[in-house]
Amino acid sequence: MPAVDDPTLAPPEPPAAPGGTTPTAPAAPRPRGGLFRAFWRWHFYASFLVIPVVLVLAVTGLIYLFRFQLEPALHPELLRVDAPPEGAQLAGFEPYRIGVAATYPDATVVSMTEPATETDPLRFSLETAAGTPLDVFVDPWTGKILGDLNPDTTLSGTAVRLHADLMAGAVGDAVLELGACWAIVMALSGYYLFWRGRHARARKRRAGTGQARLRTTHAWTGAFVGGGLLMLVVSGLPWTGIWGANVQSLATRAGTSMWSQDHGALSDPVSTLDESLPHTHEVPWAQGRSPVPTSDPDAPTRSVATVDTALLLAAQEGLAHPMTVALPRDENGVLSVIGYAFDDPGRERSVHVDRFGGTVVSQYGYDDYPALAKTVAQGIALHEGRRFGTPNLVLTAAFCVAVVVMCVTGPLMWWRRRPRGQGRAGAPRGTLPLRATPLLAVAVVVLGVALPLFGASLLVVLLLDRFVLRRLPATRRFFDVA
Incomplete structure (x- = not known):
């Protein structure tokens, strides 16, 4: 979205007549052709x-980028x-799950996420009877329930919802x-204008006009933003x-998919604060070609696996901490453990544990994704x-600031x-x-399709x-139609 400067916008001053008077002459025709003026007009509107x-x-x-810094600052008590005494070891989490379930009898415990560090709480994601998400935080060293939050109402949760659909459902999503589609047009036209307007901007800077610095700032910031904006969009x-x-x-x-959700669990984590997990999307698990793993309530072995059993088995399978355990909704469901893969989608993997037999019944991970889903997963992590860790975070944040x-x-x-005072929008004419x-016409049609x-x-x-x-x-007149 770089700035431009077109010296042809203003009609030329008529020459002075003999005697110093300015003759009355018909208005100069407004220029309307040329890519520069046309692109500027589209860029403007x-x-x-x-x-x-x-x-x-x-x-x-x-x-969203700084949610892990903002939320603890806003809710330090939760x-x-x-930090525990030196040498302290975490006990099992199953008693805490039972305690949370007893404290919130009208809600369903959906998942549990391990603490990432020794000063982080244990988090349980619940769903109330009204279908509202609720995060409950527990001190993993003492078992004390610290309190709860509706993740959708936090600063980060509100930002996520606005970012997703303006909190207006399908209408907001469409807006x-x-x-975003027109932002692509803005970026592409902006680069064209940036290049074609470079000499005019240089003349303005040399002349010391009032807008020279502002135009240059807009132009060069746009040159930086354009590529990143295209990538993010x-x-x-x-x-x-x-x-x-x-x-x-x-x-x-075509037999593939952009998404790769593993529906091995019969319930999914609902917390918008937990962004270490693979994103969930409502598509059939493995496009319906793989059976959904289940537990067998009629199995001869009736030992009931706990969240601690699931974490132990998942660790043995190589999943990274902190893990999230998605709990089953009924007797046929499985305990699904999702490994931490925040900065590397290639490590995304889930392990499904039979809640009765206490055995691993299936696994699903990045290697099982369709090729298209692997590409999308990498793009989402970049987005x-x-x-790429801190450099990716800093660069994306810089893009956001530059867009502002x-x-x-x-x-x-x-x-x-x-x-x-002219009743005009002041748009470039073209x-x-x-x-x-014709190549431009083809490009417009291709972009529209x-x-x-x-x-x-359009x-x-x-x-x-x-x-x-x-x-x-x-x-x-108002829209400066050529």
Whole structure:
């Protein structure tokens, strides 16, 4: 979304007539052709949709990136425990699970997550009778229940929900997807304008004009942001309700999948604070080609496995701590242990334990994912700033901050150069020369087909421009229609 400067926007001053008077002359024709002006116009109007969307995504993304620092600071009484005496060892967690279940009799214990460090609590994720998620925190050294939180109402939980669908369901999801699609247009057009406008910006800087520094800041920040924005948008599209759902449907028909959820457990972790786990998506386990593991309540051996049994067996299978144990909903369910794979999707693996026999009945991991799902898993880890550790986190955070800068400097530039008192938006005038540049026409069609929501919105905009904006003098003037 780099800034541009086009010296052809203002019509030339008419020459002075003899005697020093300025002759009355017909208005100079407004230039309308050329890629530069057309791209600038699309860049300008796309910003009205893109800026609010990417601003929300950038701010909520920043909160999400630093959730492990923010939440303990906001809830230290729940998310921090005193360090144990030297040499202390953790006892089993099953008594704590029983205690939590007894303390919250109207809720169902869905999962348990081990402490990551000696000062972290043991976390139980519950689901209330009303279907509301609830996280209960327990001191692993004393067994004291520290309290509970609805993860959806925390700062991080609210940011996640806004980031997902603006907390507006399918409508919010569609708005975010539409903004993300047009953000691609903003980034691509911005790079073109950045390159073509470089000489004009240099002249402005040499002339010391008022907006030179602001334009340069916007331009170079956009040059940095553009590539990262494209990566973040593309890696985030699989979550969307239209593009993501349609691509997943096509992938399923082709015998593959973007997602790789292992439905070995009959209940899934529900905590939005626990981001060390593989993301869950409602698709059939292994696309329905593998049997869902179950426990056998009629087995001759009636010993009942506990969460501690499951953790022990999973550790023997090589899963990394801290692990999460998803509990079964009924007698046929299994104890599913999910290993820690925060910064490496290649280590994602689940082990399913028969709750009666206490044996491993199946495993499912990254090596079992379809090739497409492996690609998506890596893209998600990169998108969330966790694939390459601290450098990935810092770079993603820098992208978010840069996007905020773009969202501020862009409107500020318009505000400073807007035509005052003329009843005009001050948009650059220009039309895409599609007939003269067939490759551009092909690119627009391909982008519209690849991104259906973008294609549909583009068609609406073109029809509106052709049959409404151009026909009414007031709208033609306000929108600066060429």
